[in-house]
């Protein structure tokens with residue numbers, strides 16, 4: 222779990238976003254609470270640290286995160302917009318030799334569905350082979 226400021230900063234810098242204090246706080250809120258908050262819920266919490274904070278500031282920053290795929294936004298039944306941190310997805314790689322399991326970040330693997338007949342919402346797969354350690358010594 223990402224909780225330290227360095228990791229939070231890295232998430233933003235990797236996306237070319239300046240890691241301002243307020244942005245880090247919003248991100249930290251989303252990651253630690255995992256409660257799919259509304260703008261108002263974030264506002265209620267963060268205004269205790271930033272009395273001058275406006276809901277618009279939170280909203281604009283959340284939209285910036287959404288634009289950069291750091292956060293996803295969705296609507297529940299009551300139509301209130303909610304936000305959620307997008308966890309870095311991993312695909313498991315199993316080594317047949319040492320039986321170790323490695324996590325391969327999804328963004329290092331390119332999977333493209335050429336035929337657009339179906340609407341793909343999720344990809345579930347795993348990789349199997351010989352890991353770099355075993356490969357080196359075989």
Ligand SMILES: [Zn+2]
Nearest residue numbers: 316319352355
């Ligand atoms: Zn291995």
